[in-house]
Amino acid sequence: MRNFKIYLVVLVCLFVNQIRAQETFEERAKDIASKIEDVVKEEKKELKVEVEAVNEQLALGKLTNEEADEKKKVLAEARAKTIEEKVAKMEEELQVLVQEKVDGKIKNVDTSKTITIHFSKDYFSHKKCSDGEKRTTSQFVFALGVNNLVTDKQVANSDFKYWRSHFYEWGLTYNTRILKDDNLLHFKYGMSLMYNNLRSTDDRYFVKNGGQTDLVTSTVHLDESRFRNVYIMVPLHLEFDFTKKEIRDDATYFRTHKSMRVGLGGYAGFRVKSKQILGFDDASGNDVDQKTKGNYNVNDFNYGLSTYVGYKETSIYLKYDLQPLFENNTVDQNNISLGLRFDFN
Structure with missing residues (x-):
């Protein structure tokens, strides 16, 4: 029986090491x-x-x-x-x-779990396993949803399509529990790549006119009119995680992303590129896909406010740029995004 226990403990250790090697x-x-x-x-x-x-x-x-x-x-x-x-x-x-x-080809492996095995002097006579979560953990973040511009403090009657203008974002965040013995408050920070796409209505597209950027009407029908801005951002959030702590065998265990979560904060960063994509048929009936890169007088620096409310890894996500999209336009237009956010532990 004692040899069987020794064999079982060694087998568990080898199995854990094999999982962690993946x-x-x-x-x-x-x-x-x-x-x-x-x-x-x-x-x-x-x-x-x-x-x-x-x-x-x-x-x-x-x-x-x-x-x-x-x-x-x-x-x-x-x-x-x-x-x-x-x-x-x-x-x-x-x-x-x-x-x-x-597709389920990658299985989740909780790298925050630890298995500790103690060996006494009489060879494998005692073993102990405990699992918990480190005070600082990391998550892969992916978000997507609809995107538009706030003009004169409203989104109504927008010049851009509501359901076809979209955003998506992906990046890596770190989540640090602020209080040593309480699981409610967390500081969340990291880096993200953000894509904001605007699809204009009524065959219109952007034209740079000196220091101004105007939305003008095309002389031909546009099958596609998309304006994309890409940013590298540093998001910062104060996260309220309502996951309850667990007490087992007189030990306290803290987990995250197991219950309702609320995040309040913002982001700041810089523009990587701007691109306008136009699709139309030429006089010969050929499909034309025209891509134009340039700054279009878009502000190079961007910052804003963001919040999310969700359960476990899924949240409703809202972002609003405090920095206007264009540098010198007579009317300020600020980007706003609403969608779903996924924080994969």
Whole structure:
């Protein structure tokens, strides 16, 4: 009997180690997010070196102010294109990963659980297993929903389609329990890639007119008119998690994302790119797909307020940009998004 117990304990340890050796969904998502972050940092670092070289030429009188500004603009656009191309490949990896998750090909492994086995001097005579959750945990976040612009403090009578204008967001967050002996308050922080898409009504599209960006009517029927802005954001939330603590064998265990949750906070970050996509038939009846990249006078820096209310991993998610979409338009228009958010532990 004693040998059987020894065998069982060793078998459990080997089984646990085998499970932990497998790469989990969260770890793979975190790895992709880390790669994207590294790409952005590296390209910004290279751009800084290039801009400093231009400034040196300007200081030596080899370039005029206008020539220096134009050269910096070209360098910035080149780096932005490089980021876009590199990130696009990683986005494909993430889409495959999410699809595998949805198809059930990746099983959840709770890496926060620990199994501790104590060996006494008389060889495997005592064992003890305990599971709990670390004070700081991490989650992969994915969100999607509808997107629009608030004009004159209202969304009614919008110039953009309500159900076909959409947003989606994905990223990695960390969740830290604030109080040592209470599970209610948590500080949630991380990094996200946000996509805001606007589809205009009545065959209209955006045109840059000096410092203004106007929504004008096309001379041909547009099958598609989509304006996309992509941002890298740092979201910060105070999360109220109503998951009750558990007491077993005189020990207290804290878990998260097992009950109702409420998050209040905001986000801040910068624009990665802007793109307008137009689809129409030309005079010969051929399908034309026209993609135009540019800044369209969109603010490079963005920040806003966000909140979510949900149960377990699923929440209703609301975001509102405090920064207007366009820099100098006479009428401020602020992006607003409403949808579903998923926090995968």
